[in-house]
Amino acid sequence: MATVGFVGLGIMGRPMLKNLLKAGHTVVAYGRNAEKLEASVKDGAQRGASNSDVGARAEIIITMLPDGPEVEEVVLGANGILSGAKSGSLIIDMSSINPLVSQKIGAACAGKGVEFLDAPVSGGEPKAVDGTLAIMVGGKEEVFAKAEPILKCIGSSVTLTGPIGAGNTTKLANQIMVACNIAAMGEALTLATRCGLNPDVVVNAIKGGLAGSAVLNAKGPMLIARNFKPGFRINLHQKDLRNALQTAESNHVCLPITSLVQQMLSSLIADGKGDLDHSAIATFVEQASHVEVKAPSA
Numbered sequence: 577m578a579t580v581g582f583v584g585l586g587i588m589g590r591p592m593l594k595n596l597l598k599a600g601h602t603v604v605a606y607g608r609n610a611e612k613l614e615a616s617v618k619d620g621a622q623r624g625a626s627n628s629d630v631g632a633r634a635e636i637i638i639t640m641l642p643d644g645p646e647v648e649e650v651v652l653g654a655n656g657i658l659s660g661a662k663s664g665s666l667i668i669d670m671s672s673i674n675p676l677v678s679q680k681i682g683a684a685c686a687g688k689g690v691e692f693l694d695a696p697v698s699g700g701e702p703k704a705v706d707g708t709l710a711i712m713v714g715g716k717e718e719v720f721a722k723a724e725p726i727l728k729c730i731g732s733s734v735t736l737t738g739p740i741g742a743g744n745t746t747k748l749a750n751q752i753m754v755a756c757n758i759a760a761m762g763e764a765l766t767l768a769t770r771c772g773l774n775p776d777v778v779v780n781a782i783k784g785g786l787a788g789s790a791v792l793n794a795k796g797p798m799l800i801a802r803n804f805k806p807g808f809r810i811n812l813h814q815k816d817l818r819n820a821l822q823t824a825e826s827n828h829v830c831l832p833i834t835s836l837v838q839q840m841l842s843s844l845i846a847d848g849k850g851d852l853d854h855s856a857i858a859t860f861v862e863q864a865s866h867v868e869v870k871a872p873s874a
Contacts, residue, residue: 762858
């Protein structure tokens with residue numbers, strides 16, 4: 577059993593931490609939100625005094641934060657994790673950030689003799705809770721081998737995708753496909769509803785064929801039930817697509833569909849929907865068509 581540091585106790589971070597505790601690991605937690613930190617201490621974690629303190633007390637430190645600037649601050653900033661971490665320890669950033677930022681942090685860690693992996697996840701809150709996240713890892717093979725048993729407490733699929741930065745590049749590819757699938761689902765079910773069909777019946781008819789997907793299975797029922805409680809917020813998905821477009825630009829790749837969906841997300845955020853679950857991407861088409869996708873009243 578390892579002593580694992582954990583910084584970032586939000587919708588995803590707290591259940592991930594709880595799964596590490598369930599597996600028998602000692603977890604030292606820290607976050608700036610006192611209420612969330614207190615909740616994790618009640619779950620069984622030890623209370624960290626600062627990012628640096630977590631780095632000093634744990635051999636493996638996991639971060640789960642909103643975006644690159646937050647990860648840079650927590651890891652590299654004054655009193656950051658790296659200032660306390662011992663040579664030979666390992667920092668695993670499980671946030672979804674720009675791959676170039678992962679590479680920058682990895683280089684800074686190497687300068688202090690600390691190993692680094694970028695290991696973003698897919699699956700949202702439900703899979704964080706039940707420990708079945710898909711984890712995409714970038715880093716050295718021997719470092720991955722050290723981290724894999726810890727990561728398997730959090731996810732059911734743990735894949736080394738390449739060197740540092742590859743995990744987040746893979747996650748950007750994932751986020752492109754998820755966002756575009758939700759947008760396409762919204763168009764399809766808006767059309768079906770306008771034509772007088774029951775969207776529940778349409779989903780059941782479609783899901784066993786080529787158009788069936790994990791996105792349709794998870795997000796179709798949420799849309800029809802008008803349940804937009806966030807498992808993964810539109811704000812964060814917009815951030816991921818922004819990072820994807822920036823990465824595409826620096827690599828001379830054209831992403832026209834991603835760019836269009838990114839504009840849809842920006843419009844929804846401007847309309848006050850940024851904190852809704854990303855299943856609400858589909859409401860962009862609903863609004864434009866003056867249709868609400870839901871089962872007909874009995």
